[in-house]
Amino acid sequence: MNQGILIIDDDLNYTQIVKQFLEARGFRVSIGMDGASALQKLKAEIPELILLDLNLPDISGKELLAKIRENHPECAVIVITGYGGEQIAIEMMKAGAIDFLSKPIELKILLEAIHNTLKLRKSRLEERGDESLPTLENFFPFLAHEIRNPLHAIGGALAVIQRRSDLKDEPLAQSIRIIKEEVHHLSEFVQECLDFVRPPNKKYYTEIDINEVLSLVLNIVRHIYEEYSSKIKIRRTAASQVPKIPANYEEIKQALLNIVKNNYEAMLENGGELEVHTCFHPADGGWIEILFSDQGQGIKKENLKHLFTPFFTTKLKGTGLGLPICHRIIVDRHQGQIAVESQEGQGTRVTVRLPIRQQ
Ligand code: ADP
Numbered sequence: 001m002n003q004g005i006l007i008i009d010d011d012l013n014y015t016q017i018v019k020q021f022l023e024a025r026g027f028r029v030s031i032g033m034d035g036a037s038a039l040q041k042l043k044a045e046i047p048e049l050i051l052l053d054l055n056l057p058d059i060s061g062k063e064l065l066a067k068i069r070e071n072h073p074e075c076a077v078i079v080i081t082g083y084g085g086e087q088i089a090i091e092m093m094k095a096g097a098i099d100f101l102s103k104p105i106e107l108k109i110l111l112e113a114i115h116n117t118l119k120l121r122k123s124r125l126e127e128r129g130d131e132s133l134p135t136l137e138n139f140f141p142f143l144a145h146e147i148r149n150p151l152h153a154i155g156g157a158l159a160v161i162q163r164r165s166d167l168k169d170e171p172l173a174q175s176i177r178i179i180k181e182e183v184h185h186l187s188e189f190v191q192e193c194l195d196f197v198r199p200p201n202k203k204y205y206t207e208i209d210i211n212e213v214l215s216l217v218l219n220i221v222r223h224i225y226e227e228y229s230s231k232i233k234i235r236r237t238a239a240s241q242v243p244k245i246p247a248n249y250e251e252i253k254q255a256l257l258n259i260v261k262n263n264y265e266a267m268l269e270n271g272g273e274l275e276v277h278t279c280f281h282p283a284d285g286g287w288i289e290i291l292f293s294d295q296g297q298g299i300k301k302e303n304l305k306h307l308f309t310p311f312f313t314t315k316l317k318g319t320g321l322g323l324p325i326c327h328r329i330i331v332d333r334h335q336g337q338i339a340v341e342s343q344e345g346q347g348t349r350v351t352v353r354l355p356i357r358q359q
């Protein structure tokens, strides 16, 4: 039987065009012009896929998505946002949408997204039975792959353009810089999302020297923020030797890097000093403590409780995944602790504790 698609959108022109286009390709298409009529349609027939416009006259897209997910978890949902709606789209993905597209949408791209989503839906249903459509966790690696390949291609093509262009032409040089920065930002974002959803890998636990990892991490950030080297100083202090700990080297490096990047980012504007202190406490089976104290702008009191919530960020280009990744690595995967204290306008102190033995 033909697969069914429900378009929920109040834009009459657009829905008619899409309906015709999809029917010509063998889909059964119905339309709901608002939330109420869409829910009515869903009572009569449950489609395989829903194209949900978030901008509806009678109900918020978020609310409607929640209702659909609750009552019809077997429907795959592609969220359609207005231009620049990526942030909302991420929220929607967290709430169970499989993909998102921003208007204006090319029909070819829409069709591709529909095919991919239906494919994914099918394999999920076969794998696990009806109740578990993809969550952000298991869908993201797939999405990341789809984003990374074109990004690499854009980066490569841009390098060619850059080599062959007249860089004295300032607007052109600036445009190239912007594309480069945005490609870089997007790559980092995808990487952080991947780090966030990556499953733990106990196999790679080795005995690691935390001071060694710290030296490496501090060198990396010094390098990233080279142009701020006169404004931001690092002071390392350590209470003699610390024992090695069993840990996943790459993960611990990642977690400490996320913390130090935040310290730096907080001081970019006014400069300051970052103190990094390590010490060993023999009590309670023995654990290592690492303190990161910066003199940056600090954190508003009301934000402190959100720091470990995925996607919480106060930065223009933040991902809000740095600290949630730290928490996952340090607390969930290494039975350690992480705490953040801060005085707005004065600075922030992050304390990490790691046990010297894993249970
Ligand atoms: P991101 O850095 O992408 O915003 P994080 O999870 O790393 O995401 O941090 C979340 C938020 O916590 C930041 O946006 C910032 O508001 C706050 N934060 C974390 N570390 C610091 C710090 N050292 N100084 C000031 N604010 C911080």
Ligand code: MG
Pocket: 258, 261, 262, 321, 322, 323
């Ligand atoms: Mg961060």
